[in-house]
Amino acid sequence: MHCRPCEPRHPDAQRGVALVVALLVFGLSAALLVAMQSEFTLFYQRGSNLFLAEQGHAYLRGAEELATLALVMDHDADQSREQPRDDLGEFWAQQATPYPLDEGGWLVGSLQDLQGRFNLNLLAATVTGTGEDGTDSARFTPAQAFFIRLLQALPELQLDSREAIALTQAIGDWLDPDTITRPFGAEDDFYSGQSPPYRAANRPMASASELRAVANVTPELYRALAPLVTVWPQTPAPLNIHTAALPLLRSINGDGELVPLSEMEAEALFQRQRSEGGFASLDALLEAPAFADKNMEGVRSLLGESSSWFLLTAEVEVADRNMRLYSVLHRDERTVRAVARASGSL
Template sequence: MSCLRISLGDIRSQDGVALVVALLVFAICAGVLVALQRDFDLSYRRGLNSFVAEQSWAYLRGAEDLASLALTLDYDADLASETSRDDLNEIWAQQATPYALDEGGWMFGSLTDLQGRFNLNSLGDPAAAGTSSYSPAQQTFIRLLQALESAELDQFAAIAVTEAVADWIDADDEPRLNGAESAYYVSLQPSYRPGNRPMMSVSELLAVATMTPEIFQALRPHVTVWPQVPAAINIHTASQSVLQALNVDGNLQPLSRSEGESLVQLREGAGFTSLEEFLQLAVFSGESNSGIATLLTESSSYFLLASRVEIADREQRLYSVLRRQAREIDVLQRINASLYDMPNPAAENSQ
């Protein structure tokens, strides 16, 4: 009888141990399953993000191909009409619309004429260094700074900014009258040195002496650094502020706001027949304009493509600098960053 009781006790004890072991095995399995699920989710998300990123990049490169096609067609149209001009009525300059994608997202792209902007790299004229005279490009930039609507600069401040930017670009280390070279920048905390070379990006302006974020934001839509060997400004695509900066030689005051508006209205209406006719307009007539004439053109070779794609609620942007040489289109630079403001067509269409 006692042997039977011991056996039954052992059995009950073994049942308890088995239950504990079963619970431990269940807990371990549950922990392993949770870890596996977490690793699976992370791997799935990584894979999905990688797939969407590759797909988005393919669409953005496709936007480059579409832009190249538009620029090539424009070149062919100019050949057929025997005119060599680029204006805002051409196919590449039309208002862009979003393209719906099969994945449920959209793609958007717009072309901007970089030769409709002032080229900052034209300011490093060594002939004007250390003197009180200014090259036609420097005079134009002084006027452009004063023409900015959201940055109220007088002529003295505009000259200081112009000379500081010119010192940043030129190869020497001799500061201009209102400029700044290594001695100034090394004294800052943290210290750095000026570029003393053509600018690679408009954002370099933020490192230049006398430049403020307010001036930079107002100036940014009207300036470029492409091409690095500056090309002329296209009168048919220049913004109103750039047109106001095209005053007669020796006059450091920009055209008035009303004169700038009249130039834009004239261009949108009858347009400018030729560069010669443009320089004979009333705002220039009777004055020397040989200096600004060397800065102007009617055709363009450098364009900025701002493209955006959204797939699976993920957005990616690409900014491409395109150069057109006859029917050949080259991509000089790609920037995958939000350096330029760009409208959101999806948001606009939903309103």
């Protein structure tokens, strides 16, 4: 038997196989490197975002601490007054100016008096029985009558008294614990017919934004009311006459009145408030000519001169990113605590 010796492979063929293997290894390595680079970039960006978010939150909480300090200083200053009060001439109410940060960007914060707004949760109460005069006004509490006047005092909407009463009753139905519909109000039978259907809350509002779910509250109405109303404190406190806006001052009127003051009368009150740093006192306000010969006892119970609840609005810019913090602050003597916070990015 004759065996043919194996002939060696051609050198060019061996080099070709080696080149293919080398290219395969290179391709796999390149794919792995690209994947690793993508993961690293994502991880780095995520870490950077977290760091910037933490940095922004730290600045915003610093703004909250500064607001706390301002409110404590205001409390201490009020102790030297014969009659402590809170008005727009005090340090906490001054217009905010941006504070530049060392590494670039800025921080700004401002305080608003939540007791300078109407508390919506006051509308839950109802009047039992009828008044001696038999008028429509006898069906409403002083707070409800005040809100009916406020709705008519919004210049953007020009609501009449019937529309204002219907809206007030609908909000009252949203707040009260029962499912009995008030005259012109709205309960589950109305909301179940909406798309999508839902039910009345039947509890105090936790946020003024709940207004958007109440029957007949349009986007335009909500935008007009938003800066004038609040749900804090949850146990309603008096409206501060020294910080109330013009529509709220116009809504102060005698018991039994369901229409607001005239624009001229309200403007006179507003000018007194702003030019004199507030009214001399609650009695001085109610002695104004606009209230002559009117019974003011009911509305007096809704009014006050000092505040314990404030809203901080703080904004910070870090690395061209803007963040905001909204804090509801409660001041009790020299103790200030945040009872609610909301934050977001722009």
